[in-house]
Amino acid sequence: MTDRAVQRRRLALYLFFFLNGIAMSSWVTRTPDIRDRLGVSTAQMGLVLFGLSVGSMTGILCSGRLVSRFGTRPVTAVGTLLIVASVAVVGAGSALASAPLVTAGLCLFGVGAGAGEVAINVDGADVERITGRPVLPTLHGCFSLGTVVGALAGMAATAAAFPAHWHLAAVAVVAAGIFTYAIGAVPGGTGIRAALPASESAGPSKPQVWRDRRLLLIGAIVLAMALAEGAANDWLPLLMVDGHGLDAAAGSLVYVGFAAAMTLGRFGGTFFLSRHSRATVVRVSAVSGALGLCLVIFSDNTVVAAAAVLFWGLGASLGFPVALSAAGDSGPDETARVGLVATIGYIAFLVGPPTLGFLGDHYGLRPAMVVVLAFVAAAAFAAPAAGTRHSRHRGAGTRTPAEH
Incomplete structure (x- = not known):
């Protein structure tokens, strides 16, 4: 690929993640309004969010095979179109006060994000291979930037008492425009595995990926x-409303702060990764996240808790993209390795919302977050698996346009 084509491809990937961030934060910032519109409890809202988890796992479990068979471009396209449609469906569910329709919309979002984001990550890892520069932290930074933009718009809409369904309909139109502009720059063929002879296809290559201890530890970090x-x-937003007594607009503002911290961490990640090992970056990130969670959970001072969200966001910002880069570099068959680690990570999206909703309904959302704190603290001990910043392996089993 020419330098110009690689630049257009990289910009397209950034736009896709930016789109996903806007779409997600738009409905997240309206969850207090949507919950009130539906008339459901915290535990019931957890079940509504379970639709997102089921969709995410469905998409993630299918994504590896789909990318290996069809390549990243069609999987990215279909996944993004599902995200656009899901925003409109969630809005319709809010307008009709239909919990099943909102659940279905979130399920569509999960399928689109689960499949599409894995494909975009595989494509981003391939651009890293071509350019020799970190791409995934900035790629995920664009997602966080999208969440900031979407959250600011959501906060303004909430403060103005603008109906959630009209807000989400406008977001769907904007997302469709971004998709139309970006999809043409993504080349076909990336991620497709060459067909193996029957004698080789029966070999142990796939089980070996699952048995790679380092790869599983990287998956634990992602989880x-x-x-x-x-x-x-x-x-x-609900944690700040129910757990710290803020109103809905202030709760959305705190979420904007979290998203801004995520954005800052991811865009600044390249600077730190060029000077420190991946293991060091992951360890410091885990400590920052744990500190922020501790203050949010245990501090009764609303200002302290709101400020601590910045540490939480900074801590959570780099773990996912850095671990995915480490997985892609950990051995041959980059598509399978990135897909496996992403699958492990999406387990969090499957069990997280309903578990935290159940615990929150019985004990309160603040005590429920102790579960999250325990996992983040454990990630600090798994950090050495992320290794150095230097790539040693590339996906020998992944055919890319540069290899044609």
Whole structure:
């Protein structure tokens, strides 16, 4: 690929993650309004969010095979279109006060995000291979930037008492425009595995990926950091409203702070990764996240808790993209390795929302976050698995346009 084509491809990937961030934060910031519109309890809202978890796991479990067979471009396209449609469906569910329709919309979002984001990550890892520069932290930074933009718009809409369904309809239109502009720059063929002879296809290559101890530890890091990020995405506005007594607009503002901290951490990640090992970056991130969670959970001072969200966001910002980069570099068959680690991470999105909702309904959302704190603290001890910043392996089993 020419330098210009690689630049357009990288910009397209950034736009896709930016789109996903806007779409997600738009409905997240309206969850207090949507919950009140539906008339459900915290535990019941957890079941509504379970639709997102089921969809995420469905998408993530299918994504590896779909990318290996069809390549990243069609999987990215279909996944993004599902995200656009899901925002409109959630809005319709809010307008009709239909919990099943909101659940279905979140399930669509999960399928689209679960499949599409894995494909985008595989494509981003391939751009890293071509350029020799970190791409995934900035890629995920664009997602966080999208969450900031979407959260600011959501906060303004909430403060103005603008109906959630009209707000989400407008977001769907904007997302469709971004998709139309970006999809043409993503090349076909990335991630497709060459067909193996029958004697080789029966070999132990796939089980070996699952048996790679280092890869599983990297997956544990992703699990913890995905839970930290997902807990905030799903519950932070409600946590600040129900757990710290803020109104809905102030709760959305705190979420904006979290998203801004995530954005800052991810865009600044390249600077730190060029000077420190991945293991060091992951360890410091886990400590920061744990500190922020501790203050949010145990401090009764609302200002301290709101400020601590910044540490939470900074801590959660780099764990996921850095671990995915480490997985891609950990051995041959980059698509399978990134897909496996992402699958482990999305377990957090499956069990997180309903578990935290159940615990929150019985004990309160603040005590429920102790579960998240325990996982993030454990990630600090698994950090050495992330290794150095230097790539030693590339996906020998992954065919990319540069290899045609």
